[in-house]
Amino acid sequence: MIRIGQAGIPLSCKGRTNKDGLIYTKQILDLNALEIQFVRGLYIMEDEEAQFISNYSVENDVELHVHAPYYINLAGTSDEIDMSIEKIMYSARIANKIGAKTVVIHPGYYGKESERKTMKKIVKNTKKIIGIFKKEKIKTKLGIETMGKQKVFGSLEEIIEICQNVKGVIPVIGLGHIHARLNGALKKREDFEDVFEKLKPLRLKHFLLHITGVMYENGNEYYHIPIKKGDMPLAPLIEIILDKNLDVTFISESPLLEHDAVYIRLQVEKAIMKRTGKEEADYRDLSEIL
Ligand SMILES: [Zn+2]
Known part of the structure; x- marks a missing residue:
């Protein structure tokens, strides 16, 4: 199954609420x-809107995820950690209420x-968060994202290590970030295969992929750019996904948001058509190529 969407309310959507964005x-x-992005400070979502989003997403088969506020530091001072856990739990409770699959954190x-010490601290605090999830019966998964800068914790290996040490945590595979952190490492099919190979021990049934073009230098991401302006190709990634019939969700994090989500869709459908020899394809229907 392939799902495609974008990080936040589409740019071309006149209404600026999450409800508008979902519809x-x-x-x-x-x-x-x-x-859904809770990234500019703490976001308020009224019960009524949460209820609508929950019902609408089920009835219309739109998979939801939530991104917690960016500034989180599970390796900081005890005040920073407390504040981070508070932000995460605030996002997680709403995520659970609307039936989101994942709450994404940095x-x-x-x-x-x-x-090593940073790893220890982050594992310890992640365990604490999972403990609260259990106590509050939160079904949404905690997803930890790979990060694109050297001084920020979050190489692919580090994220995998947390997932191996804390049950119930999943990796959020920010391919643009991985690409930037390794100074442009994702170019060929083997490069993407290597990412999935590394993830293998986690036995994931579903992959949450963040996709964007990135401007980077010396292993550091500067900013996100449109997919087509970046140097990380989509085609080899899509080939692997189709070959292995992976269950994935693509979230476009590009500055073009939904335009690049639709671009991903077109690339997926082009790859399907190449396989079926037909002139039409629907990214939701892989029945003819499996
Ligand atoms: Zn993120």
Whole structure:
């Protein structure tokens, strides 16, 4: 199964609430995933809107994810950690209420600590969060994202290590970030295969992929750019997904948001048509190529 959507309310959507964004994603864009962004400070979502979003997404088969506020540091001072956990739990409770599959977080910073010490701290605090999830019966999964800068905790290996140490945590595979952090490492099929190979021990049944073009230098991401302006190709990634029939969700994090989500869709459908020899394809229907 392939799902495609964007991170946040589509740019071309006149209404600026999450409810508007969800309806637009389904009705106008005909996409089937949305990652709601709680990234500019704490977001308030009234019960009524949450209820609507929950019902609408089920009835219209739009998979939901939630992104917690960006500034989180599970390796910081005890005040920073408390504040981070508070932000994560705030996002997680709403995510659970609307039936989101994942609440995405950025893990934290090395600061003056060594990589190992940072890892220990983050694992410890992630366990604490999972404990609260259990206590509150939160079904949404905690997803930790790979990060695109050297001084920020979150290489692919580090994220995998947390997932191996804390049950119930999943990796959010920010391919643009991985590409930037390794200074442009994702170009060929083997490069993407290597990513899935590394993830293998986690036995994931579903992959949440964040996709964007990135401007980077010396292993550091500067900013996101449109997919077509970046140097990370989609085609080899799509080939692997189709060959292995992977269950994936593509979330476009590009500055063009939904335009690049639709671009991903076109690339997927082009790849399907290449296989079927037909002139039409629907990214939701892989029955003819499996
Ligand atoms: Zn993120």
